[in-house]
Amino acid sequence: MNALWMIARHEVLRALRHRTARVGMVALGALVLAGCLLGAYRQTLQTQEREAHQQLVRAQWEGQPARHPHRVAHYGTFAFRPAGPLAFFDPGVDGFVGTSVYLEAHRRNGLTFSEAAQSGELMRLGTASTAFVLQLLLPLLVFCLAAGSVAGEREGGTWRLLLAQGVSPRTLLAGKVLGVWLLVALLLVPSLLLVAVGAVLTGVLSSGTDTLPRALLLLAGYGLYGLICATLAVWVSSWHQQTRGALMTLLVLWMGLWLVVPRVATHVAARLHPAPSAAKFDAELEESLRTAADGHSPNSPAFMELKQKYLRQYGVERVEDLPINFGGVAMHESEAATRAVFEEHYRRLFDAWRAQDRAALVLSVLNPMLALRNASMALAGTDSHHAIDFEQQAEDHRYAFIQRLNELHTHEIRAVNDRAQRLDASKWKDFPPFEYRRPALTQAMAPVGLACAALLGWAVALLAMLGLRPGGAS
Amino acid sequence: MSMLLRYEARRLWTSRASVAALLGVLVLGLGAIALGVERTGQDAELVTLREQRLAEQQAHLRTSHAPDAELGLVLYYLSLPTVREPSPWTAVSTGLWDVYPGSQPLRLLGLVPQLHALEPDNPVRQLTGSFDLAFVLAFLVPLLVIGLGHDVLSGDEDLGTAFLVRAQPAPVSRLVLLRLGVRAAAVAALVLVLLGAAVVWTGSPLDARVLYAAFIGLGSVALWFLVVLLVASLRRSSAFTALTLVGVWLGSAVLVPALLNLGLSLGFPVPGGIQLTLTQRQEMNAGWDKPKRATMEPFVARRPEWASTQVPEERFSWPWYYAMHEVGDASVEAPLRAYREQLQRRNTWAEHLALVLPPVNVQLLFNRLAGTDLGAQLAYRDSVIAYHEQLKRHFYPPVFQGARHASLDYDAIPRHHFRPPEPRLFPGLVGLGLAVLALALLVPGACRRMDRAVS
Numbered sequence: 001m002n003a004l005w006m007i008a009r010h011e012v013l014r015a016l017r018h019r020t021a022r023v024g025m026v027a028l029g030a031l032v033l034a035g036c037l038l039g040a041y042r043q044t045l046q047t048q049e050r051e052a053h054q055q056l057v058r059a060q061w062e063g064q065p066a067r068h069p070h071r072v073a074h075y076g077t078f079a080f081r082p083a084g085p086l087a088f089f090d091p092g093v094d095g096f097v098g099t100s101v102y103l104e105a106h107r108r109n110g111l112t113f114s115e116a117a118q119s120g121e122l123m124r125l126g127t128a129s130t131a132f133v134l135q136l137l138l139p140l141l142v143f144c145l146a147a148g149s150v151a152g153e154r155e156g157g158t159w160r161l162l163l164a165q166g167v168s169p170r171t172l173l174a175g176k177v178l179g180v181w182l183l184v185a186l187l188l189v190p191s192l193l194l195v196a197v198g199a200v201l202t203g204v205l206s207s208g209t210d211t212l213p214r215a216l217l218l219l220a221g222y223g224l225y226g227l228i229c230a231t232l233a234v235w236v237s238s239w240h241q242q243t244r245g246a247l248m249t250l251l252v253l254w255m256g257l258w259l260v261v262p263r264v265a266t267h268v269a270a271r272l273h274p275a276p277s278a279a280k281f282d283a284e285l286e287e288s289l290r291t292a293a294d295g296h297s298p299n300s301p302a303f304m305e306l307k308q309k310y311l312r313q314y315g316v317e318r319v320e321d322l323p324i325n326f327g328g329v330a331m332h333e334s335e336a337a338t339r340a341v342f343e344e345h346y347r348r349l350f351d352a353w354r355a356q357d358r359a360a361l362v363l364s365v366l367n368p369m370l371a372l373r374n375a376s377m378a379l380a381g382t383d384s385h386h387a388i389d390f391e392q393q394a395e396d397h398r399y400a401f402i403q404r405l406n407e408l409h410t411h412e413i414r415a416v417n418d419r420a421q422r423l424d425a426s427k428w429k430d431f432p433p434f435e436y437r438r439p440a441l442t443q444a445m446a447p448v449g450l451a452c453a454a455l456l457g458w459a460v461a462l463l464a465m466l467g468l469r470p471g472g473a474s
Numbered sequence: 475m476s477m478l479l480r481y482e483a484r485r486l487w488t489s490r491a492s493v494a495a496l497l498g499v500l501v502l503g504l505g506a507i508a509l510g511v512e513r514t515g516q517d518a519e520l521v522t523l524r525e526q527r528l529a530e531q532q533a534h535l536r537t538s539h540a541p542d543a544e545l546g547l548v549l550y551y552l553s554l555p556t557v558r559e560p561s562p563w564t565a566v567s568t569g570l571w572d573v574y575p576g577s578q579p580l581r582l583l584g585l586v587p588q589l590h591a592l593e594p595d596n597p598v599r600q601l602t603g604s605f606d607l608a609f610v611l612a613f614l615v616p617l618l619v620i621g622l623g624h625d626v627l628s629g630d631e632d633l634g635t636a637f638l639v640r641a642q643p644a645p646v647s648r649l650v651l652l653r654l655g656v657r658a659a660a661v662a663a664l665v666l667v668l669l670g671a672a673v674v675w676t677g678s679p680l681d682a683r684v685l686y687a688a689f690i691g692l693g694s695v696a697l698w699f700l701v702v703l704l705v706a707s708l709r710r711s712s713a714f715t716a717l718t719l720v721g722v723w724l725g726s727a728v729l730v731p732a733l734l735n736l737g738l739s740l741g742f743p744v745p746g747g748i749q750l751t752l753t754q755r756q757e758m759n760a761g762w763d764k765p766k767r768a769t770m771e772p773f774v775a776r777r778p779e780w781a782s783t784q785v786p787e788e789r790f791s792w793p794w795y796y797a798m799h800e801v802g803d804a805s806v807e808a809p810l811r812a813y814r815e816q817l818q819r820r821n822t823w824a825e826h827l828a829l830v831l832p833p834v835n836v837q838l839l840f841n842r843l844a845g846t847d848l849g850a851q852l853a854y855r856d857s858v859i860a861y862h863e864q865l866k867r868h869f870y871p872p873v874f875q876g877a878r879h880a881s882l883d884y885d886a887i888p889r890h891h892f893r894p895p896e897p898r899l900f901p902g903l904v905g906l907g908l909a910v911l912a913l914a915l916l917v918p919g920a921c922r923r924m925d926r927a928v929s
Binding site: 024031038041042056057060065067074076092095096102109114115117118119120121123125126127136140148243244252255263265267270277279280281282283287349353357360384387 | 495509520531594598601712713718727744759834847
């Protein structure tokens with residue numbers, strides 16, 4: 001054990017001797033902090049803007065004059081998507097999902113005004129976020145630090161000396177990994193601690209009940225990621241006689257696994273599980289919607305059966321004799337029918353996306369970054385599952401208030417001269433405002449269990465491979 | 475010298491790592507073209523799908539609405555396609571193509587809520603970014619250049635042949651230039667092969683764009699070899715040179731663009747987007763609570779030709795309904811323009827900044843060449859706005875004169891045509907050329923540094 005620590009310490013000192021390494025570490029630390037600062041600024045702005053808008057549409061809703069309930073249903077309202085609780089650390093897909101959705105009668109609208117749709121092409125080159133820096137650049141730094149861990153000792157002739165002192169090659173390699181990993185910790189722990197304290201003090205980090213476990217899990221995830229990168233680097237280094245060769249191999253690996261594989265993986269996943277294109281989605285949706293009866297024409301034959309049912313139920317002969325307004329009933333019925341159509345089509349769409357994400361995740365066997373990225377976004381509350389969850393909650397809210405309006409239409413608007421009547425303005429205040437309930441931690445993590453397993457698998461597999469190296473490492 | 479040239483060429487050709495790297499990028503480039511062609515193929519299918527859908531919709535409207543139905547009611551349901559067709563070069567550079575809808579349906583109703591609709595798309599795909607030839611040329615080829623060139627001088631130290639080099643009668647700089655020249659020729663050939671493959675595969679016509687693309691691709695290769703030469707002339711170890719070069723690449727191709735994007739989005743905020751929609755909704759819906767006259771007055775002020783229109787005050791009428799939608803749009807006309815200008819400003823600034831940041835410049839140039847840049851998107855949006863106006867001019871007369879469904883000639887409905895504007899490549903191309911020239915001016919100094927260090 002003592003030998004292990006000694007080697008680890010030696011490795012830390014060896015790496016830190018190079019000025020390039022020190023500069024690299026400081027630069028990465030600075031990027032982590034800068035990313036968080038910018039992220040926090042952006043998240044605060046977004047949250048303020050979102051809350052202001054949500055309050056504005058609420059005030060507009062309550063400020064409506066006396067109106068016919070169906071008029072109110074067409075007036076509708078908006079739902080604004082809140083940023084994830086740790087979006088300042090990992091904005092995930094936040095910038096690529098619309099920020100608001102218009103909720104109205106008869107239609108389920110999509111989210112609009114995504115950040116990406118309002119930015120230029122620069123956004124596609126990369127995001128200046130801490131998570132991006134850590135996911136993409138941390139491995140590069142680790143590779144540079146650790147390329148010489150074994151190969152450099154060989155080059156300098158010190159590897160034989162170490163072995164001659166009776167240290168087992170396995171301990172040597174383990175010590176090297178530990179040393180590199182300690183360097184990662186030396187970089188991550190202080191900067192992330194600083195970030196956490198700053199975030200709590202400035203109030204960016206809401207003191208929600210599960211914020212702390214989320215942050216701790218994130219730290220564990222990135223720590224594990226650092227370990228994976230360190231092990232990979234030492235393992236590659238152990239195959240080389242010269243630092244330069246090891247560095248080249250690692251750079252090629254980085255370019256291949258970190259730059260190319262994620263892009264290719266999403267393409268492959270989209271091919272394996274094709275989601276309907278927008279035009280196809282619209283076309284199929286429109287076709288299905290044609291089968292649903294239009295609530296604006298309660299006399300249409302489509303409502304015949306329903307009409308008979310109500311006539312029987314109230315024991316009357318004519319629609320005019322019903323104690324309720326059949327116009328509202330028809331609206332209610334047609335809203336339920338169109339809702340079912342929308343649910344079905346959106347479910348298929350979202351299922352395809354989920355299948356794509358899962359397939360891409362399976363490819364994370366090739367690339368630990370994909371696994372970490374998924375876990376990180378889930379913890380930060382900024383993955384596509386959260387985006388879908390928001391969309392679904394907004395839709396449920398839409399359906400609930402539209403149907404409530406249709407019930408008002410049924411019971412408080414008389415059938416005679418229906419359109420000309422209005423309900424008092426005080427009615428609108430009774431409608432609950434839209435409140436987004438964020439999924440709990442367990443719920444958020446459920447879809448990315450595979451990603452967590454993949455991360456662990458990578459760590460175990462690499463450590464095992466390193467354990468089998470000693471023969472060759474001598 | 476020619477013997478040396480042959481020797482260096484053979485050395486490159488027999489180096490397993492170099493050949494593997496060149497072949498690797500070739501395979502990736504070809505794969506990227508294949509994926510791009512597949513993607514634009516799907517886009518082209520969408521265009522046919524929209525047409526088909528329009529025919530189906532019109533058949534449905536013909537049967538679902540009686541000939542004596544009010545025309546206004548039929549037009550309420552009519553949805554017309556606006557189409558932005560991909561060009562062959564779209565396959566080469568995705569740009570913002572996957573963010574904005576390539577074609578969006580348009581109804582005669584209020585324009586503002588329709589204008590900013592997004593296509594449903596898996597956000598993870600957008601986050602990851604597209605794997606296309608522009609990505610290979612702008613991001614991976616520079617890394618290939620670094621891999622091939624970083625040890626141009628220090629490699630001899632690594633191999634222990636430095637003393638042989640010094641023993642040469644020719645100055646070291648000549649040898650270094652020769653070596654880099656040979657390697658640059660190999661990479662340039664690779665880039666040309668890839669672009670040639672792209673032209674053939676995408677079926678792009680052999681016009682000026684091919685030349686521009688070649689200029690951009692080769693300019694980028696020249697630029698990165700010059701950077702390699704300048705860093706190598708510092709005569710540090712191979713590892714140091716490689717790390718410095720990767721650092722330069724990382725900074726200029728990934729980090730600085732990300733920071734610039736953030737800076738632009740904070741410097742030119744566009745809160746206007748959603749506010750436009752909110753204001754328009756408020757104005758439009760207020761129409762229902764006001765006397766009809768209050769809607770018609772501002773409408774007539776905009777379109778005096780309908781000053782004589784009489785709308786019944788007591789009941790719903792279609793002329794009033796469409797007027798109300800137009801008045802809603804009109805209420806946000808100025809902010810809509812401001813919003814567009816703000817986006818345009820962001821774009822212009824990105825273009826300016828790209829002039830001093832060659833890797834970004836290369837990417838933006840490819841996007842502009844492919845018509846997938848923000849400028850092209852804004853032009854498309856303008857064409858949708860113009861088309862909406864065209865539709866209104868076409869349909870207002872019959873609707874205001876109380877025409878019936880029977881009078882609607884479906885085939886005479888104006889159709890949307892969008893010709894993407896000629897891409898403005900000149901400043902970017904000049905910027906790239908100047909960047910190469912500026913670096914080239916530093917070469918004599920670097921050569922002197924290398925030769926001095928030896929003697």
